Amino acid sequence: RKEVEQDPGPFNVPEGATVAFNCTYSNSASQSFFWYRQDCRKEPKLLMSVYSSGNEDGRFTAQLNRASQYISLLIRDSKLSDSATYLCVVLEYGNKLVFGAGTILRVKS
Amino acid sequence: DVKVTQSSRYLVKRTGEKVFLECVQDMDHENMFWYRQDPGLGLRLIYFSYDVKMKEKGDIPEGYSVSREKKERFSLILESASTNQTSMYLCASTPVGDTYEQYFGPGTRLTVT
Numbered sequence: 060r061k062e063v064e065q066d067p068g069p070f071n072v073p074e075g076a077t078v079a080f081n082c083t084y085s086n087s088a089s090q091s092f093f094w095y096r097q098d099c100r101k102e103p104k105l106l107m108s109v110y111s112s113g114n115e116d117g118r119f120t121a122q123l124n125r126a127s128q129y130i131s132l133l134i135r136d137s138k139l140s141d142s143a144t145y146l147c148v149v150l151e152y153g154n155k156l157v158f159g160a161g162t163i164l165r166v167k168s
Numbered sequence: 169d170v171k172v173t174q175s176s177r178y179l180v181k182r183t184g185e186k187v188f189l190e191c192v193q194d195m196d197h198e199n200m201f202w203y204r205q206d207p208g209l210g211l212r213l214i215y216f217s218y219d220v221k222m223k224e225k226g227d228i229p230e231g232y233s234v235s236r237e238k239k240e241r242f243s244l245i246l247e248s249a250s251t252n253q254t255s256m257y258l259c260a261s262t263p264v265g266d267t268y269e270q271y272f273g274p275g276t277r278l279t280v281t
Contacts, residue, residue, distance in 0.1 A: 067208070093268055102258060102272035103211070146210065154267040155226070158203075160210035 062086060062157045065147050069163035076137045080162045082130045082147030091150035092123055092130050097161065098143045106132075106145070137166045171195070172273035174259055180279045187246040189276050191259030197271075198264040200242035202226075202234065204255040205275070211258065217242055218264075249280045 065082045072078045084092075092109040107114065109121040109130050120133040130147055147159035175190035191200065199218055203211040203226075213226030215234040223234050231253060235243045242261075246253055256277050260270035 105269045158211040
């Protein structure tokens with residue numbers, strides 16, 4: 060079983076749509092969670108951290124459900140520029156990041 | 169702006185060759201990492217280093233070694249390249265104690281024939 064699992068997609072959505080991705084993690088002792096974004100043929104970059112209370116950054120909302128061991132990312136009012144692969148990331152013991160394989164989002168006009 | 173550079177964007181090598189992948193960061197970061205990224209598998213940690221001359225094995229170190237002689241430079245070495253090492257290799261760095269925001273280089277697409 061993978062430590063961090065994501066639906067690979069692709070999610071094909073029209074501009075303006077709301078889209079949500081989920082991610083599950085296997086280590087119940089994991090403490091910190093993040094979403095990274097990776098554009099086509101580019102390197103991954105930190106998008107946002109995920110806090111227990113949930114957090115919002117503009118059109119992006121991240122939520123954590125510890126009981127069910129899943130993390131979500133909600134994107135409202137999708138833009139063409141949101142097209143990318145979204146990586147779910149868990150910080151493990153020893154300060155190592157464990158990456159999910161990513162969910163592909165394609166926003167179309 | 170943090171800048172992480174990698175020596176090559178694309179590299180083609182033959183089976184059995186010794187391969188060197190170089191990574192340099194210009195922000196005086198203590199921590200440096202090497203990953204490989206494969207479709208469906210995501211990024212997997214090969215080796216990391218928290219200081220000069222220090223190295224730790226990641227999740228898939230077999231067939232690889234590393235060198236960190238200077239703080240800004242972290243090299244990945246494939247002692248005898250094999251076709252299953254064909255992959256995208258990504259280097260990353262972070263300051264001490266702040267490992268969650270990793271700054272990645274542009275990657276090296278290595279093909280072993």
